Amino acid sequence: xxxxxxxxxxxxxxxxxxxxxxxxxxxxxxxxxxxxxxxxxxxxxxxxxxxxxxxxxxxxxxxxxxxxxxxxxxxxxxxxxxxxxxxxxxxxxxxxxxxxxxxxxxxxxxxxxxxxxxxxxxxxxxxxxxx
Numbered sequence: 585x586x587x588x589x590x591x592x593x594x595x596x597x598x599x600x601x602x603x604x605x606x607x608x609x610x611x612x613x614x615x616x617x618x619x620x621x622x623x624x625x626x627x628x629x630x631x632x633x634x635x636x637x638x639x640x641x642x643x644x645x646x647x648x649x650x651x652x653x654x655x656x657x658x659x660x661x662x663x664x665x666x667x668x669x670x671x672x673x674x675x676x677x678x679x680x681x682x683x684x685x686x687x688x689x690x691x692x693x694x695x696x697x698x699x700x701x702x703x704x705x706x707x708x709x710x711x712x713x714x715x
Contacts, residue, residue: 587618587687589696590626603715604697619644620652652686661685675700684710
Protein backbone atom coordinates (compact mmCIF):
# COMPACT_ATOMS: atom_id res chain seq x y z
CA UNK A 585 0.00 0.00 0.00
CA UNK A 586 1.23 3.48 -0.85
CA UNK A 587 0.28 6.47 1.28
CA UNK A 588 0.43 9.72 -0.70
CA UNK A 589 1.24 12.74 1.44
CA UNK A 590 -0.47 16.10 1.30
CA UNK A 591 2.63 17.63 -0.28
CA UNK A 592 2.11 15.49 -3.39
CA UNK A 593 -1.68 15.81 -3.55
CA UNK A 594 -1.46 19.62 -3.39
CA UNK A 595 0.90 19.72 -6.35
CA UNK A 596 -1.25 17.16 -8.19
CA UNK A 597 -4.45 19.18 -7.79
CA UNK A 598 -2.64 22.45 -8.56
CA UNK A 599 -1.24 21.06 -11.80
CA UNK A 600 2.34 21.51 -10.60
CA UNK A 601 4.71 19.11 -12.31
CA UNK A 602 7.15 17.59 -9.86
CA UNK A 603 8.99 14.28 -9.87
CA UNK A 604 6.69 13.17 -7.03
CA UNK A 605 3.55 13.97 -9.03
CA UNK A 606 5.00 12.07 -11.98
CA UNK A 607 5.58 9.10 -9.67
CA UNK A 608 1.99 9.38 -8.42
CA UNK A 609 0.73 9.28 -12.00
CA UNK A 610 2.93 6.25 -12.68
CA UNK A 611 1.48 4.24 -9.78
CA UNK A 612 -2.18 5.23 -10.30
CA UNK A 613 -4.06 2.08 -11.20
CA UNK A 614 -0.94 -0.02 -10.69
CA UNK A 615 -0.60 0.03 -6.89
CA UNK A 616 -3.13 0.36 -4.07
CA UNK A 617 -3.20 3.90 -2.69
CA UNK A 618 -4.35 4.96 0.75
CA UNK A 619 -5.60 8.40 1.68
CA UNK A 620 -5.24 8.99 5.39
CA UNK A 621 -7.80 10.97 7.32
CA UNK A 622 -5.13 13.47 8.40
CA UNK A 623 -4.01 13.92 4.81
CA UNK A 624 -7.58 14.18 3.54
CA UNK A 625 -8.34 17.00 5.98
CA UNK A 626 -5.22 18.92 5.01
CA UNK A 627 -5.85 18.52 1.28
CA UNK A 628 -9.49 19.59 1.47
CA UNK A 629 -8.64 22.60 3.66
CA UNK A 630 -6.50 23.96 0.85
CA UNK A 631 -9.33 24.56 -1.60
CA UNK A 632 -10.86 28.01 -1.67
CA UNK A 633 -14.29 26.95 -2.94
CA UNK A 634 -16.70 24.25 -1.89
CA UNK A 635 -17.03 23.18 -5.51
CA UNK A 636 -13.29 22.56 -5.83
CA UNK A 637 -13.17 20.74 -2.49
CA UNK A 638 -16.13 18.56 -3.53
CA UNK A 639 -14.51 17.72 -6.85
CA UNK A 640 -11.27 16.76 -5.10
CA UNK A 641 -13.18 14.61 -2.62
CA UNK A 642 -14.95 12.79 -5.45
CA UNK A 643 -11.57 12.13 -7.06
CA UNK A 644 -10.01 10.88 -3.80
CA UNK A 645 -12.95 8.60 -2.97
CA UNK A 646 -11.66 6.08 -5.49
CA UNK A 647 -8.79 5.28 -3.13
CA UNK A 648 -8.82 3.54 0.25
CA UNK A 649 -9.54 5.89 3.15
CA UNK A 650 -7.68 4.97 6.34
CA UNK A 651 -7.76 6.31 9.88
CA UNK A 652 -4.22 7.31 10.75
CA UNK A 653 -4.50 8.65 14.26
CA UNK A 654 -5.64 7.06 17.47
CA UNK A 655 -4.06 6.15 20.80
CA UNK A 656 -1.67 3.49 19.44
CA UNK A 657 -0.25 5.73 16.72
CA UNK A 658 -0.17 8.77 19.03
CA UNK A 659 1.84 6.91 21.65
CA UNK A 660 4.23 5.39 19.10
CA UNK A 661 4.58 8.76 17.34
CA UNK A 662 5.55 10.49 20.59
CA UNK A 663 8.09 7.73 21.33
CA UNK A 664 9.56 8.13 17.85
CA UNK A 665 9.76 11.90 18.31
CA UNK A 666 11.60 11.53 21.62
CA UNK A 667 13.97 8.96 20.12
CA UNK A 668 14.83 11.31 17.28
CA UNK A 669 15.20 14.29 19.60
CA UNK A 670 17.75 12.33 21.68
CA UNK A 671 19.74 11.91 18.44
CA UNK A 672 19.57 15.64 17.74
CA UNK A 673 16.95 15.26 15.00
CA UNK A 674 13.86 17.47 15.14
CA UNK A 675 10.72 16.79 13.12
CA UNK A 676 9.03 20.15 12.52
CA UNK A 677 5.41 19.05 12.32
CA UNK A 678 3.46 16.75 14.61
CA UNK A 679 1.23 15.81 11.68
CA UNK A 680 4.24 14.51 9.76
CA UNK A 681 5.33 12.50 12.79
CA UNK A 682 1.86 10.90 12.98
CA UNK A 683 1.73 10.13 9.25
CA UNK A 684 5.24 8.71 9.22
CA UNK A 685 4.59 6.59 12.29
CA UNK A 686 1.37 5.27 10.76
CA UNK A 687 3.32 4.16 7.69
CA UNK A 688 6.00 2.55 9.85
CA UNK A 689 3.50 0.66 12.01
CA UNK A 690 1.47 -0.55 9.02
CA UNK A 691 4.48 -1.20 6.76
CA UNK A 692 3.28 1.18 4.03
CA UNK A 693 5.39 3.12 1.55
CA UNK A 694 5.09 6.91 1.57
CA UNK A 695 5.20 9.16 -1.48
CA UNK A 696 6.05 12.67 -0.33
CA UNK A 697 7.88 15.92 -0.97
CA UNK A 698 8.69 16.93 2.61
CA UNK A 699 12.07 16.85 4.32
CA UNK A 700 10.63 15.68 7.65
CA UNK A 701 9.88 12.34 6.02
CA UNK A 702 13.43 12.10 4.69
CA UNK A 703 14.62 12.27 8.30
CA UNK A 704 12.16 9.56 9.32
CA UNK A 705 13.45 7.40 6.48
CA UNK A 706 17.07 7.99 7.43
CA UNK A 707 16.71 7.44 11.17
CA UNK A 708 13.68 5.16 11.62
CA UNK A 709 13.55 3.22 8.36
CA UNK A 710 10.41 4.77 6.89
CA UNK A 711 10.03 3.43 3.36
CA UNK A 712 9.59 6.23 0.88
CA UNK A 713 9.04 6.14 -2.85
CA UNK A 714 11.65 7.97 -4.82
CA UNK A 715 10.64 9.70 -8.02
